[in-house]
Amino acid sequence: MSRVIRRILLVIVVLAIVGAVAWAFVPKPVPVDVARADFGPLRITVDEDGKTRIRERYVVSAPLAGRLQRIVLKAGDEVKAEETVLGLIEPTDPTLLDVRARAEAEARVRAGEAAISRSDAVLARAHETLEYNRRERERMQAAMEKDAARQRELDARIFAEKVAEQDLRSAEFERDIARFELEQAKAALLRTQSESAGNVPSTAAEGAEGPHFAIRSPINGRVLRVLQESMSVVPAGAPLIEVGDPRDLEVVIDVLSSDGAKVEPGATVIFDGWGGDHELLGTVRRVEPSAFTKISALGVEEQRVNVIVDFVTPPDQRASLGDAFRVDAHIVLWEQPKILKAPMSALFRDGEKWHVYAIEAGRAVKRTIDIGRQNGLEAEIAGGLKAGDALIIHPSDAVHDRTRVRPRP
Numbered sequence: 001m002s003r004v005i006r007r008i009l010l011v012i013v014v015l016a017i018v019g020a021v022a023w024a025f026v027p028k029p030v031p032v033d034v035a036r037a038d039f040g041p042l043r044i045t046v047d048e049d050g051k052t053r054i055r056e057r058y059v060v061s062a063p064l065a066g067r068l069q070r071i072v073l074k075a076g077d078e079v080k081a082e083e084t085v086l087g088l089i090e091p092t093d094p095t096l097l098d099v100r101a102r103a104e105a106e107a108r109v110r111a112g113e114a115a116i117s118r119s120d121a122v123l124a125r126a127h128e129t130l131e132y133n134r135r136e137r138e139r140m141q142a143a144m145e146k147d148a149a150r151q152r153e154l155d156a157r158i159f160a161e162k163v164a165e166q167d168l169r170s171a172e173f174e175r176d177i178a179r180f181e182l183e184q185a186k187a188a189l190l191r192t193q194s195e196s197a198g199n200v201p202s203t204a205a206e207g208a209e210g211p212h213f214a215i216r217s218p219i220n221g222r223v224l225r226v227l228q229e230s231m232s233v234v235p236a237g238a239p240l241i242e243v244g245d246p247r248d249l250e251v252v253i254d255v256l257s258s259d260g261a262k263v264e265p266g267a268t269v270i271f272d273g274w275g276g277d278h279e280l281l282g283t284v285r286r287v288e289p290s291a292f293t294k295i296s297a298l299g300v301e302e303q304r305v306n307v308i309v310d311f312v313t314p315p316d317q318r319a320s321l322g323d324a325f326r327v328d329a330h331i332v333l334w335e336q337p338k339i340l341k342a343p344m345s346a347l348f349r350d351g352e353k354w355h356v357y358a359i360e361a362g363r364a365v366k367r368t369i370d371i372g373r374q375n376g377l378e379a380e381i382a383g384g385l386k387a388g389d390a391l392i393i394h395p396s397d398a399v400h401d402r403t404r405v406r407p408r409p
Helices: 001-025 097-147 152-194
Strands: 030-036 039-053 058-059 064-069 085-091 213-216 221-224 232-234 239-244 250-257 268-272 280-287 292-295 299-313 326-343 348-349 353-360 363-374 376-384 390-393 405-409
Touching: 039 363, 085 239, 097 152, 152 280, 250 268, 250 326, 280 326, 299 326, 326 390
Parallel strands: 030 405
Antiparallel strands: 030 390, 039 250, 039 326, 058 239, 064 085, 064 232, 085 213, 221 239, 250 299, 268 280, 268 326, 280 299, 292 299, 326 376, 348 353, 353 363, 353 390, 363 376
C-alpha cells in the first residue's frame, strides 16, 4: 500500500513539474495602452504665433521748422482730438525765413487739399460699398427664410458687410487725418507769412507763454511712442510722436504659403496663450497676396504669407492686450461637431493602407481602415471601425495579429 502511495505521489510531482515548465513557456499577455473609437468634434487648424497691432496709427510730424519744446507726454497717456497739446514749437527766427520755406509751406497746404479730395472720394466709395453689402445681406436673409439660400451664402454676405464697415471706419479715419494735416499746414503757412511780415501771430497754445505753435492730437486714443522727447531744433516734417487707439486691434499671423492657400476670408480664428484665462475669437479679414522669405529657427528658408485677423471678442474682454503682443493663433480650416474619430497614435501604415490593432476577446486583431481628415492628433474614421471599439495606442514590436494582450489600468 505504501508503495502505491509513493508511486502516486511521484506521478503527481512529475506532473506538477511538467505543468510548471509548460506554463513558463506559455506567452504572457502583452500589457498595452487602450483608447476607443468614438463620436466627437474634430477640428482642422493651422497653428502659428501671431502679433497684435493697432489698426489705425498716426505719426504726428512737425508742421513747420523751429525749436521744439520738451514733450512731457509719455507712452500710454490718453489724448483727445483737438484738445490735447502734443508739443509746442517756437518757429524759426523771421530773419531766417526765405522764399523756399514759404514755398514748402504752400506746397504742404496744396498737398493737404489734394488729400482731402482723395479721402472724400474713398469715403464715398466706402459708403456705397457698405450700403450695397447691407442690401445683399438683407436680401439673402429674406431668401433664407424662404429656404431659397444656404447658410454658407448668408455667412459670406454677413462677413462682406462687416469688412465694408471696417473699410468705412478706416476711410473716416483717413479723412479726419487729412483734415487735421490740412489745418496744420494752413496754420503753419499763416505763421510763416505773419512772421515774414514782422507780425507776431495771435495763435498760441493754451497756458503757453510766448508765440509758440501748438500741435494738437488728431485723434482720440493714447500715446504709443514719443519719437522726439528732448528739446531740439526740428525741420518741417520731422516725426515727433505716434498716437493710436489700443482698443482697435488686429492680429497679423505669418503662415507657410502652402497653409495660407487653404485659408479663406471669414474663417474663424481662436487665440490662446495671450496672458488671459480665456480664449479670444477672431475672423480672417484678408490673406495678403504677396508672400515673403523667412529663415526658420533651423536655418531653412520658408515662403510665408501674412494673414490679417479682426477680433470678434469685445475690447472689454481683452483690455490687457496691447500693441505688438504675442498670441497663439489657431485658424480653423474645417470643423465637424460630431464625427467618428480615433487617435492618430493608434493608426499605422502597412503598405498603402492604414491599419489599427483592435482588441477582441483579449487578443490584438489587425484591421484595415479608411480614414478621412486628420489634424495630427485625431483622424476621421470613414470605414473599418465602429463607435466603442477598443484600440491599442502606440503598439510595440511585441504586438502582432492575434497576440494576447492585457490593457493597462
